[in-house]
Amino acid sequence: xxxxxxxxxxxxxxxxxxxxxxxxxxxxxxxxxxxxxxxxxxxxxxxxxxxxxxxxxxxxxxxxxxxxxxxxxxxxxxxxxxxxxxxxxxxxxxxxxxx
Amino acid sequence: xxxxxxxxxxxxxxxxxxxxxxxxxxxxxxxxxxxxxxxxxxxxxxxxxxxxxxxxxxxxxxxxxxxxxxxxxxxxxxxxxxxxxxxxxxxxxxxxxxxxxxxxxxxxxxxxxxxxxxxxxxxxxxxxxxxxxxxxxxxxxxxxxxxxxxxxxxxxx
Numbered sequence: 418x419x420x421x422x423x424x425x426x427x428x429x430x431x432x433x434x435x436x437x438x439x440x441x442x443x444x445x446x447x448x449x450x451x452x453x454x455x456x457x458x459x460x461x462x463x464x465x466x467x468x469x470x471x472x473x474x475x476x477x478x479x480x481x482x483x484x485x486x487x488x489x490x491x492x493x494x495x496x497x498x499x500x501x502x503x504x505x506x507x508x509x510x511x512x513x514x515x516x
Numbered sequence: 517x518x519x520x521x522x523x524x525x526x527x528x529x530x531x532x533x534x535x536x537x538x539x540x541x542x543x544x545x546x547x548x549x550x551x552x553x554x555x556x557x558x559x560x561x562x563x564x565x566x567x568x569x570x571x572x573x574x575x576x577x578x579x580x581x582x583x584x585x586x587x588x589x590x591x592x593x594x595x596x597x598x599x600x601x602x603x604x605x606x607x608x609x610x611x612x613x614x615x616x617x618x619x620x621x622x623x624x625x626x627x628x629x630x631x632x633x634x635x636x637x638x639x640x641x642x643x644x645x646x647x648x649x650x651x652x653x654x655x656x657x658x659x660x661x662x663x664x665x666x667x668x669x670x671x672x673x
Contacts, residue, residue, distance in 0.1 A: 418624045420635075427617045431610050438606040457577045459605055463569070466609050470616075490638035494645060497614070501607050501649070505599075512598040 420485040422477035428489075428496040430470040435500035437462055439507045519579055525572035526657060528564045532615070533650035535561030539618065540643040546630050554639075555622045561646070562615040569612055576605060587667045588660075596663030604656040607649070614646050 441448040441458055451461030535557045542554035580601075588597045618639060625635040 418620060420621055420624050423617055423620055424638075427613050430613055434606065434609050457581075460573065460577065462606070463573060463609060466613065470613055485634065485638075487634040487637055490634075490641055493617075494641060497610055497645060497649070501610070504606050505603050508599045508602045512595055515598075 419474075419478040419481075419483040421483050421489055422474055422481055424485070424489040424493050425477045425481070426470055426473035428493040429473050430466055431493075431500050432496050433469050434462065434466050435503050437465070438504055442507070442511060519575060521571050521575040521579065525568050525575060526654070528571065529568035529650065530654065532561045532564030532568060533647050533654075535564060536615070536618065536643040536646040536650075539622070540640050540647065543629065543636055543640050543643070546636060548627055548630075551622070551627060551629055555619075555626075558615075558619045558622050558643075562612075562619045565611050565615045565650075569608070572608070584664055588663050591663075591667035591670050593663040593666050596660055596666075600656050600659050600663070604653055604660070608653055611646060611650055611653070614642060614649075618642050618646065 437447075437451070441451055441462070448458045451458040451465070454461035454464055538557040539554045539561065542550040542557065546554075585597055585601075588594060588601075621635065621639050621642075622629075625632055625639075629636045629639070
C-alpha cells in the first residue's frame with residue numbers, strides 16, 4: 418500500500434466531490450447523468466466518489482513515488498477546508514440569488 | 517414519531533466520530549498497545565461512518581425527499597433545506613474517504629508510528645479533522661430537525 422498515493426487520491430476525490438456538487442446544480446444534464454447511476458444524483462455522487470478514489474489511488478500508485486510526508490497531509494487538509502467552504506459559499510449564493 | 521433510520525444514522529455517526537477521537541488520544545503518546553487500540557478504534561469508526569452513510573442515504577432518498585423536504589421548503593425556513601441540508605449531504609461524503617484513509621495509514625505504518633513523526637502527526641490531524649467536521653455536520657442535522665419542527669408549528673403541512 419502506498420500511503421502518499423492514498424493521501425493524494427483522497428485530496429483529489431474530495432475536490433472532485435465539491436466540483437461535481439457545484440456543477441450538478443448548474444448543469445441539469447450532469448445531474449441527470451449522476452441520477453442515472455443509482456436513481457438519485459446524491460447516490461450517483463456517492464458511488465462515483467468511491468470509484469474515483471479507487472481509480473486515482475491506482476493512478477498515483479502507478480506513476481508516483483511512495484515517500485509519504487506531513488506535507489501531503491497538509492495538502493489534504495487544505496483541500497478539505499477549501500472544498501467544504503466552496504460548497505457552503507455556493508449554496509448560500511445559489512439560495513440568495515433565487516430569492 | 518421520529519423515523520428509526522434517522523436515529524440509527526445519528527447514533528452510528530456519533531459513535532464513529534468518537535472512535536476517531538479515541539484514535540487521536542491513543543496516538544498522542546503512542547506505545548505498541550496504544551497503536552493496536554487505535555487500529556481497532558479506527559476500524560470501528562470507519563464501519564460506523566460507512567453504515568451511517570447507508571442508513572442516512574436511504575432515509576434521505578426514501579423519506580426526507582418525499583415527506584420532510586416539501587414541508588421545510590414551503591415554510592419561512594426554506595433556507596434550512598436549500599443551504600444547510602445541501603451542504604450537509606455533500607460535505608458528509610468527505611468523511612468515509614477520510615475514515616478509510618486513516619484506517620489504511622494506521623495499518624500501513626503500524627508500530628513504525630512510534631518513530632515516524634510524519635505518520636503519527638498526519639493520523640492525529642486527520643482523526644481530529646474527522647471529529648470536528650463530523651460534529652459540524654451533526655450540528656447541521658440539529659438545525660434541519662429544528663427547521664422541520666418550525667415548519668410544522670407554522671401550520672404549513
